[in-house]
Amino acid sequence: MTDNVTIERENDVATITIDRPDNLNALNVNTLKTLDHALDETEDARALVLTGAGEDAFVAGADIEYMKELSVEEAMAYAELGHEICDRIATHSAPVIAAINGYAFGGGCELALACDLRVASENAVLGQTEIDLGIVPGWGGTQRLSRLVGDAAARRMVFLGERLDAEAAAEIGLVGEVVSQEDLDSVVEEMAQQLAAKPRFALAAAKEALNQVHEGPQSAGLDYEKRLWSGLFGTDDQREGMAAFVEKRDPEFE
Numbered sequence: 001m002t003d004n005v006t007i008e009r010e011n012d013v014a015t016i017t018i019d020r021p022d023n024l025n026a027l028n029v030n031t032l033k034t035l036d037h038a039l040d041e042t043e044d045a046r047a048l049v050l051t052g053a054g055e056d057a058f059v060a061g062a063d064i065e066y067m068k069e070l071s072v073e074e075a076m077a078y079a080e081l082g083h084e085i086c087d088r089i090a091t092h093s094a095p096v097i098a099a100i101n102g103y104a105f106g107g108g109c110e111l112a113l114a115c116d117l118r119v120a121s122e123n124a125v126l127g128q129t130e131i132d133l134g135i136v137p138g139w140g141g142t143q144r145l146s147r148l149v150g151d152a153a154a155r156r157m158v159f160l161g162e163r164l165d166a167e168a169a170a171e172i173g174l175v176g177e178v179v180s181q182e183d184l185d186s187v188v189e190e191m192a193q194q195l196a197a198k199p200r201f202a203l204a205a206a207k208e209a210l211n212q213v214h215e216g217p218q219s220a221g222l223d224y225e226k227r228l229w230s231g232l233f234g235t236d237d238q239r240e241g242m243a244a245f246v247e248k249r250d251p252e253f254e
């Protein structure tokens, strides 16, 4: 594929790699749309792996350069796109493994949260860091994080914008396991091949049933989150937080 996303196949396992290393694989609109297309292309896979290109990042988040001047309406469209991708991963008929090979911040952490399983390399760092940009998680993070790690740990991460190393992330259940950087690909590949060998329809049913645990109230929560997130694009703090990042200085919030 072109445009910052690649697909590789090994038997029934497909690996989708976000490939924008110059921006630490941050997700701009074009990359999100290509990722959407990649999910179409891999509908027939029996297991799916999602990872980032390079040594440093899984996905460093939504694209701050792009977001910094968004209006409330434009932010809603960006939230819709991010939610759509995360929902597609969460409801993909195959199990999806996030191979977290480095930074997974903001939208990158949310992308990992939408996956069924998360394996991190020792150098991974994860966080819902949006608060320091004057916003909140906007691609499902507030809902999926809380359900995965519990309310207290989620509040701590979202309120403080903490950046957790892989071991700390494993301690709260944010990632299932931590392996060395050099072993990440082989561990994930073996897990994916094992999943691909399971009965396809049973696995899809298992995923659908497990997803039901979170249905209803979660979708209402996701909608609520979208409105809150895009509403923050009317605040000075959002402009300041993102401008400060791009200008490489500390933000001065109101």
Ligand code: COA
Residues within 6 Å of the ligand: 022, 023, 024, 026, 060, 061, 062, 063, 064, 065, 066, 103, 105, 106, 107, 129, 130, 133
């Ligand atoms: N959006 C857009 N660009 C991003 C980005 C993002 N989320 N994260 C990193 N980049 C870009 C940087 O602007 C920089 O581009 P430049 O070389 O043109 O200046 C490049 O990626 C490398 O990042 P840099 O900050 O120089 O690398 P670092 O190793 O010093 O720090 C991070 C890496 C991940 C700690 C730091 O980039 C960071 O904190 N990123 C923002 C994370 C974040 O808040 N994400 C949530 C967004 S919702």
